[in-house]
Amino acid sequence: xxxxxxxxxxxxxxxxxxxxxxxxxxxxxxxxxxxxxxxxxxxxxxxxxxxxxxxxxxxxxxxxxxxxxxxxxxxxxxxxxxxxxxxxxxxxxxxxxxxxxxxxxxxxxxxxxxxxxxxxxxxxxxxxxxxxxxxxxxxxxxxxxxxxxxxxxxxxxxxxxxxxxxxxxxxxxxxxxxxxxxxxxxxxxxxxxxxxxxxxxxxxxxxxxxxxxxxxxxxxxxxxxxxxxxxxxxxxxxxxxxxxxxxxxxxxxxxxxxxxxxxxxxxxxxxxxxxxxxxxxxxxxxxxxxxxxxxxxxxxxxxxxxxxxxxxxxxxxxxxxxxxxxxxxxxxxxxxxxxxxxxxxxxxxxxxxxxxxxxxxxxxxxxxxxxxxxxxxxxxxxxxxxxxxxxxxxxxxxxxxxxxxxxxxxxxxxxxxxxxxxxxxxxxxxxxxxxxxxxxxxxxxxxxxxxxxxxxxxxxxxxxxxxxxxxxxxxxxxxxxxxxxxxxxxxxxxxxxxxxxxxxxxxxxxxxxxxxxxxxxxxxxxxxxxxxxxxxxxxxxxxxxxxxxxxxxxxxxxxxxxxxxxxxxxxxxxxxxxxxxxxxxxxxxxxxx
Amino acid sequence: xxxxxxxxxxxxxxxxxxxxxxxxxxxxxxxxxxxxxxxxxxxxxxxxxxxxxxxxxxxxxxxxxxxxxxxxxxxxxxxxxxxxxxxxxxxxxxxxxxxxxxxxxxxxxxxxxxxxxxxxxxxxxxxxxxxxxxxxxxxxxxxxxxxxxxxxxxxxxxxxxxxxxxxxxxxxxxxxxxxxxxxxxxxxxxxxxxxxxxxxxxxxxxxxxxxxxxxxxxxxxxxxxxxxxxxxxxxxxxxxxxxxxxxxxxxxxxxxxxxxxxxxxxxxxxxxxxxx
Numbered sequence: 001x002x003x004x005x006x007x008x009x010x011x012x013x014x015x016x017x018x019x020x021x022x023x024x025x026x027x028x029x030x031x032x033x034x035x036x037x038x039x040x041x042x043x044x045x046x047x048x049x050x051x052x053x054x055x056x057x058x059x060x061x062x063x064x065x066x067x068x069x070x071x072x073x074x075x076x077x078x079x080x081x082x083x084x085x086x087x088x089x090x091x092x093x094x095x096x097x098x099x100x101x102x103x104x105x106x107x108x109x110x111x112x113x114x115x116x117x118x119x120x121x122x123x124x125x126x127x128x129x130x131x132x133x134x135x136x137x138x139x140x141x142x143x144x145x146x147x148x149x150x151x152x153x154x155x156x157x158x159x160x161x162x163x164x165x166x167x168x169x170x171x172x173x174x175x176x177x178x179x180x181x182x183x184x185x186x187x188x189x190x191x192x193x194x195x196x197x198x199x200x201x202x203x204x205x206x207x208x209x210x211x212x213x214x215x216x217x218x219x220x221x222x223x224x225x226x227x228x229x230x231x232x233x234x235x236x237x238x239x240x241x242x243x244x245x246x247x248x249x250x251x252x253x254x255x256x257x258x259x260x261x262x263x264x265x266x267x268x269x270x271x272x273x274x275x276x277x278x279x280x281x282x283x284x285x286x287x288x289x290x291x292x293x294x295x296x297x298x299x300x301x302x303x304x305x306x307x308x309x310x311x312x313x314x315x316x317x318x319x320x321x322x323x324x325x326x327x328x329x330x331x332x333x334x335x336x337x338x339x340x341x342x343x344x345x346x347x348x349x350x351x352x353x354x355x356x357x358x359x360x361x362x363x364x365x366x367x368x369x370x371x372x373x374x375x376x377x378x379x380x381x382x383x384x385x386x387x388x389x390x391x392x393x394x395x396x397x398x399x400x401x402x403x404x405x406x407x408x409x410x411x412x413x414x415x416x417x418x419x420x421x422x423x424x425x426x427x428x429x430x431x432x433x434x435x436x437x438x439x440x441x442x443x444x445x446x447x448x449x450x451x452x453x454x455x456x457x458x459x460x461x462x463x464x465x466x467x468x469x470x471x472x473x474x475x476x477x478x479x480x481x482x483x484x485x486x487x488x489x490x491x492x493x494x495x496x497x498x499x500x501x502x503x504x505x506x507x508x509x510x511x512x513x514x515x516x517x518x519x520x521x522x523x524x525x526x527x528x529x530x531x532x533x534x535x536x537x538x539x540x541x542x543x544x545x546x547x548x549x550x551x552x553x554x555x556x557x558x559x560x561x562x563x564x565x566x567x568x569x570x571x572x573x574x575x576x577x578x579x580x581x582x583x584x585x586x587x588x589x590x591x592x593x
Numbered sequence: 594x595x596x597x598x599x600x601x602x603x604x605x606x607x608x609x610x611x612x613x614x615x616x617x618x619x620x621x622x623x624x625x626x627x628x629x630x631x632x633x634x635x636x637x638x639x640x641x642x643x644x645x646x647x648x649x650x651x652x653x654x655x656x657x658x659x660x661x662x663x664x665x666x667x668x669x670x671x672x673x674x675x676x677x678x679x680x681x682x683x684x685x686x687x688x689x690x691x692x693x694x695x696x697x698x699x700x701x702x703x704x705x706x707x708x709x710x711x712x713x714x715x716x717x718x719x720x721x722x723x724x725x726x727x728x729x730x731x732x733x734x735x736x737x738x739x740x741x742x743x744x745x746x747x748x749x750x751x752x753x754x755x756x757x758x759x760x761x762x763x764x765x766x767x768x769x770x771x772x773x774x775x776x777x778x779x780x781x782x783x784x785x786x787x788x789x790x791x792x793x794x795x796x797x798x799x800x801x802x803x804x805x806x807x808x809x810x811x812x813x814x815x816x817x818x819x820x821x822x823x824x825x826x827x828x829x830x831x832x833x834x835x836x837x838x839x840x841x842x843x844x845x846x847x848x849x850x851x852x853x854x855x856x857x858x859x860x861x862x863x864x865x866x867x868x869x
Binding site for chain 1 (some may be wrong): 732753761773775777778781783785793803812817819820821832
């Protein structure tokens with residue numbers, strides 16, 4: 001069969017760069033295939049997507065060599081308009097791509113441009129909205145919708161046209177875990193329904209693997225590093241080799257010393273099974289007597305869980321310090337009607353790392369606004385080191401509580417790195433000798449000292465992120481609030497950044513992570529506070545919380561794959577299994593240092 | 594302002610149903626006619642008609658209050674300045690002089706007082722129709738109807754896109770400002786003198802520009818990918834057809850303009866002053 005997309009020795013170099021971003025790509029995608037393109041940041045996967053949907057060369061110019069054929073036609077002969085009618089693209093930012101003022105208009109946008117008559121357009125909008133379950137929202141504006149709903153509307157927009165290739169460029173990046181699961185389910189439903197070819201570019205490994213995938217294409221440094229079924233690539237352990245994170249339960253199996261060669265269904269935690277040919281008893285684990293292989297693995301996992309979990313050396317808690325920030329029965333409402341935050345009580349101790357988890361709209365941002373003083377509570381009390389904060393101005397609070405935004409570009413105002421760090425100190429009237437000292441110290445701690453005289457524009461995204469931390473650090477707060485600290489970063493940058501934060505925590509800084517990233521909570525927080533509909537519905541150590549399907553489903557989070565794996569294998573305590581994994585990870589990390 | 598950033602007030606009156614472009618033409622004709630005259634009688638009739646139409650549209654009074662007071666204050670200040678600076682200006686229009694209120698250096702005369710009254714009525718005449726236009730015109734239907742009038746669709750859509758993203762940018766601005774404030778770079782009284790605070794406000798420009806540019810890039814990519822700008826024409830999901838009442842209003846507009854020009858030609862006096 002003729003491939004729908006075919007790259008032939010294809011290379012591409014951006015106008016502004018000296019090295020090609022894509023090198024010698026050879027790839028055939030068959031009609032109706034579902035492909036996941038994975039790879040670290042800068043591996044060229046977004047560039048590959050831009051080549052398919054036509055943004056290259058129409059919006060981003062550069063030099064192309066080799067061939068790219070879509071439905072058998074050479075791409076250089078197609079305009080972006082012909083391209084858009086065969087390839088439908090869903091972009092990462094659900095807000096920016098929502099161009100209509102209402103749901104209906106947004107779905108119709110492409111048809112309007114294709115000059116479809118209005119009556120036909122209305123009918124097709126209704127069909128498409130019905131497909132994604134958004135028909136009731138036809139007249140709503142984007143401000144009435146959640147991120148996941150906006151993403152569904154975008155999907156309806158491309159479904160309403162005749163395109164037979166759907167390209168998803170990081171569709172999950174801005175979605176909370178439950179919406180992510182729903183989005184993947186929706187993509188799968190669409191894929192199964194028709195002859196649609198689906199191409200997904202995404203960082204979130206476990207979420208993508210939750211639905212069947214035909215082939216994974218692993219990109220690395222502009223080349224295709226590996227192509228194969230999820231089963232094959234996972235078994236060969238290829239994902240970690242290219243800076244991608246494999247599902248956590250596979251790591252756990254590794255820590256427990258269970259080989260995965262005899263297992264199948266590695267893609268989902270519930271799917272992992274003993275291979276039929278191994279069940280006869282020729283595995284190295286359970287070769288003795290009447291125990292089946294499965295039973296052998298189970299007891300191995302149980303033994304590992306209890307051995308790691310009771311190792312006192314790893315069971316370090318950080319919440320030993322005095323209480324730093326305390327909230328008592330804090331409530332807030334934006335206007336008459338229901339409270340955005342209702343009766344919240346929580347505390348953060350010195351040097352503690354707390355994850356504030358919850359979906360979009362659960363009240364996390366409102367709560368951080370109340371802590372920083374941007375919003376005033378309707379009732380309740382907020383105290384810092386026992387002192388009532390209600391009289392403190394935002395500026396005063398800023399000296400004790402630092403707030404770092406998700407996107408560093410939203411915080412950086414200066415041209416030079418030193419100036420950016422010194423800015424807050426200058427505003428506070430810190431004398432210049434002290435200013436220099438604190439700036440240097442912040443630069444050193446954040447590993448930016450070698451770049452101290454650089455312009456900000458010379459820094460990478462991750463370094464800019466550190467710069468914003470440094471500029472807050474220089475103010476010497478006791479608590480830092482980080483809003484979605486790792487959003488949109490690949491595994492390597494994510495780990496680098498969070499290990500850096502971990503180092504700051506070791507120096508005694510307390511952290512509040514506002515996030516819906518559960519891996520982050522699992523590995524880097526001492527405690528988790530879960531919010532849903534403005535209330536705190538759970539506050540505990542992370543492992544038990546993320547193993548509690550009741551709490552996670554209510555908060556639109558997701559039970560961690562570790563715990564789902566443990567349940568599917570009938571382990572006695574999923575929460576202990578999760579804790580064992582966290583402790584084992586820490587041990588490995590310490591050994592690395 | 595509503596959450597969506599437009600001033601549109603949901604409703605189903607005759608004026609809500611009226612085509613956006615027709616309303617724009619009505620507004621333009623109305624403005625044109627108003628500027629042809631300096632006659633309190635004409636303004637009285639037009640004002641009464643305007644208020645009548647506004648009442649028909651049933652826009653909640655509190656939504657209109659702000660605009661009303663802004664115009665009142667403007668008119669008042671304007672009048673006071675005219676009276677103070679040129680207390681005998683009215684004479685140049687009528688050729689007569691009726692001293693009325695002594696103000697020391699000069700005397701405000703009756704002619705000027707009446708002129709100021711007429712001028713205020715002129716501004717006020719524009720208010721009901723302007724309100725009618727901005728409160729009853731749905732922004733996306735407006736883009737469609739502008740296009741129908743012959744305005745290129747790219748320009749018409751720019752109107753719609755602006756309405757769409759203004760609230761997003763406002764929110765972004767607030768977020769950036771809040772984060773700045775926490776670093777001690779705020780714009781409230783505790784953050785230093787006025788100069789300092791103005792400087793702090795100017796700092797917001799860099800990140801706001803950054804994020805706007807990023808936003809624009811994503812939006813234009815999203816639009817390109819969905820084929821915007823490739824065709825010479827486009828159809829409109831929210832477009833409406835000219836109804837009979839739209840055509841009727843258009844006809845009335847033409848008659849109004851024609852009548853006004855005719856009246857203007859026949860009337861010699863420029864400024865109506867009854868006390869001569």
